[in-house]
Amino acid sequence: MSTALMVSDLSVAVDNKQILDGFSLEVPFGEVHAIMGPNGSGKSTLCHVLTGKPGYQVKGSASLNGDDLFSLDVDERARLGLLQSFQYPTQVAGVKLREFMMEAAEEMGLGTAEAATRIETESERFGMGPFLDRSVNADLSGGEKKKSEIFQMAVLRPKVALLDEIDSGLDIDAVKQVSEAVEAMRSPDLAVVMITHYSRILRYLSVDRIHVMIDGRLVDSGGSELAEELESGGYEGLRKRLGIEKVLEDGPMRKPADFFTETPFDV
Ligand SMILES: Nc1ncnc2c1ncn2[C@@H]1O[C@H](COP(=O)(O)OP(=O)(O)OP(=O)(O)O)[C@@H](O)[C@H]1O
Ligand SMILES: [Mg+2]
DSSP states (O other): OOEEEEEEEEEEEETTEEEEEEEEEEEETTOEEEEEOOTTSSHHHHHHHHHTOSSOEEEEEEEETTEEGGGSOHHHHHHHTEEEEOSSOOOEEEEEHHHHHHHHHHHTTOOHHHHHHHHHHHHHHTTOGGGTTSEETTTOOHHHHHHHHHHHHHHHOOSEEEEESTTTTOOHHHHHHHHHHHHHHOOTTOEEEEEOSOTTHHHHSOOSEEEEEETTEEEEEESHHHHHHHHHHHHHHHHHHHTOOOOOTTSSOOOGGGGSOSSOTTO
8 A cells, every 4th residue: 555644754843842853654545543642742733734834843754645745835735635624623704614615625626516515415424514504613512613624524535634633522422423434434545644532433443553642753553452551551651661751841850959059048
């Protein structure tokens, strides 16, 4: 199977704060990979940098089906077939979901009739009908926003989908529905990177590989046993097994004695 997404030695900083540090990942077409990692480990930043959000100092390389992503603008990356579903989807006042999807689908090369048919079919499947003629994400609940993201993916059929916590905020039935939808979209023309905090999604979706990201880099990869290990021992347990020390924001831990001087102030 050929490589859909290749990320090599990616380092990313914002205002000199290092977020990703030598991150590498390869996802072949036809596969679904999960990335798990503690809060703040850099998972969303990875998605933002790959899709082209400005403001980061980026080193390293990334390609989609062999095309160098970092030499392209945001819209060019999207047209190549890169899609990010957002952890926190934003409201777009005044832009109706249906119009937004028609524009996006046409930009992806779909004819008007085909775009309209897909929007109808997929909105019915995900119960998005009532939201089509409202502004994008306006007053949607957390779970409805996540369903809207997966609806957009189903219409646009990307080549590489970066799903950032698509399962957060979903009720139990919706987790099942969204996972089954991703499984149904599995094809030799699609690669999925699924960022998640919960192994429950892995019950409904057969993931080809699980990666664990800590402190901006991948520290371990494996199968379902890795998710089980995390479920029972947490990231603390994994750190211990791999001998990874906690990085402290403010440098090395200071002992209480460090805050006192040998000499009393009044001497
Ligand atoms: N623009 C920014 N300026 C400063 N720090 C940032 C910026 N963007 C991200 N960070 C920091 O980078 C780190 C990684 O953030 P990121 O959102 O990628 O984490 P995450 O792995 O997605 O976490 P979560 O699981 O909570 O969603 C965090 O410590 C965050 O505060
Ligand atoms: Mg995140």
